[in-house]
């Protein structure tokens with residue numbers, strides 16, 4: 001019984017798909033697109049989240065860039081002054097040569113900033129750590145008002161901005177996912193409806209000779225599952241391709257590379273995308289088949 | 298085998314298709330249900346097949362009140378009932394053999410079982426030589442014979458036919474009538490809904506006449522026009 005049942009489902013489903021192959025293609029491609037967009041969204045969310053986590057470890061850190069004219073001695077005086085603030089946990093003086101080395105290390109060996117600018121273009125810098133995250137922004141404002149301070153980069157601000165982008169991307173992505181998912185469900189359901197219409201006489205005969213509802217329903221569900229499976233698998237490949245080519249693109253940039261490395265998706269991620277495709281296929285065909293079942297009973 | 302007890306069927310919109318109808322069909326009987334179009338003949342067959350449930354009254358088939366069947370049990374009732382239509386309902390992309398075998402395949406029958414059953418069904422209707430023809434290559438009478446083969450291939454207890462000769466010429470109609478009689482002689486209970494005077498008068502079986510959903514005549518070895526119809 002199970003073998004004959006499976007044979008029946010396969011032959012019915014594939015005959016139908018061959019008959020309206022254009023509709024089948026549309027359903028599959030649509031499934032691929034919506035799952036791919038879903039996958040890319042998850043990937044981007046992973047990237048940004050890893051970036052936020054990466055940076056929020058240093059969320060109470062501030063970089064205080066001094067004027068070019070400020071000497072090392074003046075800078076050290078400023079360091080001692082800031083050190084006495086209640087809000088401040090620690091202040092480190094970073095000589096402009098040290099700053100240059102850091103930057104060169106981050107950007108790769110092939111660029112020498114010193115040669116590029118004909119000398120060290122960087123000013124001296126003070127790395128300030130606030131006692132806690134809440135005070136960091138207030139602290140940064142006060143630092144900006146000090147004489148000799150050119151600019152202050154506050155990680156709390158960076159994190160806040162990243163979070164805002166994060167939310168925006170998530171919102172746009174979710175909207176896009178919902179729209180394409182609805183289109184996919186409609187296309188899959190329509191393909192199944194087409195099968196039901198083309199097979200209406202066979203379905204009527206099955207109903208009259210006493211075929212169980214599963215004999216009627218299963219080949220239709222299988223058809224939807226096939227669309228979802230193939231679409232989902234293609235989407236996995238697309239997202240995987242996007243991810244690897246992005247990695248290749250940022251290979252030369254060490255800051256970006258650390259960012260993306262935190263979010264390297266494993267095979268579970270891509271298997272899950274295929275499952276998402278399967279779920280789309282199941283939902284699409286269920287909606288069409290339920291209409292039929294309501295009509296039959 | 299089949300019992301209707303005071304059955305009334307009302308459709309939405311207030312149409313009463315059957316009004317307080319009662320009759321019993323015994324095992325092995327051959328019954329014509331006659332009456333003009335719209336008198337409720339098809340409704341009776343659909344009640345037996347549980348495509349319709351009575352608005353009131355009871356329909357009992359094989360000793361079971363069909364209203365008590367759960368939806369999942371309905372297919373098993375239908376496996377004991379063959380059904381033949383006026384407009385054949387054959388699958389055009391399947392051969393004669395495949396059309397008959399389809400009825401067994403979709404209820405999960407085994408392949409060897411299918412081979413033997415299809416063979417004897419086609420032999421009974423006299424179409425074994427045309428087993429690999431397609432429906433469009435057959436005459437109307439032959440197509441209806443394929444339908445009868447499909448309806449009896451599972452050895453049903455009951456055969457229901459709704460206007461089986463409605464699309465056929467008189468000669469073919471008589472052939473189909475004789476074939477239905479032969480099926481009946483093998484022990485199958487046969488119920489034929491028809492307004493084909495010709496075959497009713499030819500076979501002289503029990504006749505149940507409906508008028509506007511009411512049973513107005515029920516006589517053994519009857520003819521199409523009963524005493525009541527003369528008025």
Ligand SMILES: Nc1ncnc2c1ncn2[C@@H]1O[C@H](COP(=O)(O)OP(=O)(O)O)[C@@H](O)[C@H]1O
Pocket residue numbers: 308309312313314332333334335336337338339340341
């Ligand atoms: N699904 C339905 N909905 C509403 N009215 C129906 C339906 N089926 C049949 N009828 C009505 O019920 C009456 C009996 O129909 P039917 O049993 O098909 O008659 P017959 O087969 O004798 O021609 C007719 O008046 C018909 O219009």
Ligand SMILES: [Mg+2]
Pocket residue numbers: 338339340459
């Ligand atoms: Mg009718």
